Amino acid sequence: MNTLIFIFITLLSLFLASFLNVVAIRIPKGESIVFPASHCVHCEHRLGPLDLIPVISFFLLKGRCRYCQAKVSYIYPVGEMFTASVLVYTSYKVGWGLELLIALPLMAFLASITISDLLYKIIPNKVNLFFFIYFMMVRLFYYPQPPLTYLIGMLVGGGLLLLIAIVSRGGMGGGDIKLMAVVGMALGWQPVIVSFLLASLFGGLIGVILLLAKVVKRKQAIPFGPFLAAGIFVTYFWGNEIILAYLNWILRS
Ligand SMILES: [Zn+2]
Numbered sequence: 035m036n037t038l039i040f041i042f043i044t045l046l047s048l049f050l051a052s053f054l055n056v057v058a059i060r061i062p063k064g065e066s067i068v069f070p071a072s073h074c075v076h077c078e079h080r081l082g083p084l085d086l087i088p089v090i091s092f093f094l095l096k097g098r099c100r101y102c103q104a105k106v107s108y109i110y111p112v113g114e115m116f117t118a119s120v121l122v123y124t125s126y127k128v129g130w131g132l133e134l135l136i137a138l139p140l141m142a143f144l145a146s147i148t149i150s151d152l153l154y155k156i157i158p159n160k161v162n163l164f165f166f167i168y169f170m171m172v173r174l175f176y177y178p179q180p181p182l183t184y185l186i187g188m189l190v191g192g193g194l195l196l197l198i199a200i201v202s203r204g205g206m207g208g209g210d211i212k213l214m215a216v217v218g219m220a221l222g223w224q225p226v227i228v229s230f231l232l233a234s235l236f237g238g239l240i241g242v243i244l245l246l247a248k249v250v251k252r253k254q255a256i257p258f259g260p261f262l263a264a265g266i267f268v269t270y271f272w273g274n275e276i277i278l279a280y281l282n283w284i285l286r287s
Pocket residue numbers: 074075076077078079099100101102103104
């Protein structure tokens with residue numbers, strides 16, 4: 035990918051990330067993403083273009099509102115930088131082609147639900163539904179695997195988590211179940227299973243570390259969405275290598 039395209043994608047990703055941040059922060063609160071226009075949550079002053087440059091405005095204004103000097107949450111620039119890095123990496127790794135129609139929205143989706151789940155412990159229905167419809171439409175005309183793979187993916191993804199929710203009596207939220215149904219529709223049933231296993235592994239490891247560090251108490255619920263997102267991210271880029279390595283290991287032992 036040449037440098038100019040790379041810079042263009044980086045800038046575009048930053049603005050997209052900033053928009054997704056707004057989605058992640060406003061939708062769970064039941065607010066519209068368009069109205070009111072971006073404003074300071076303290077003084078409600080409407081923000082101008084110079085206040086809305088992703089990441090840069092935050093540092094130029096030293097993390098304060100230009101109008102009332104109230105502190106702006108660091109979640110905005112951190113969320114924007116995180117989302118933009120994921121999008122830039124994805125464009126670079128996937129390269130130019132139809133697959134970007136799946137890869138970029140998928141990563142945008144994962145970044146947005148990670149922020150919502152960390153902030154509010156919610157994966158919004160509206161966001162799940164929006165991406166579900168989007169991926170279903172793309173899969174109507176672009177399917178590297180037989181179309182049925184994606185339909186089964188939706189059933190396996192949603193079904194697996196629903197089963198765990200029933201068995202664990204609410205250990206898994208409705209948002210998580212729908213999230214995995216959406217991802218099944220986007221990627222098919224094989225990646226959904228690998229993602230879930232990886233997410234459980236990550237969740238278990240981090241859970242133990244947080245318990246030992248006494249950051250969380252036993253029985254305290256940790257949002258599972260970010261772990262699912264991490265599992266899906268790793269599976270999307272390295273899923274085949276992981277499956278091959280695993281099969282090799284089984285066959286040798
Ligand atoms: Zn203000």
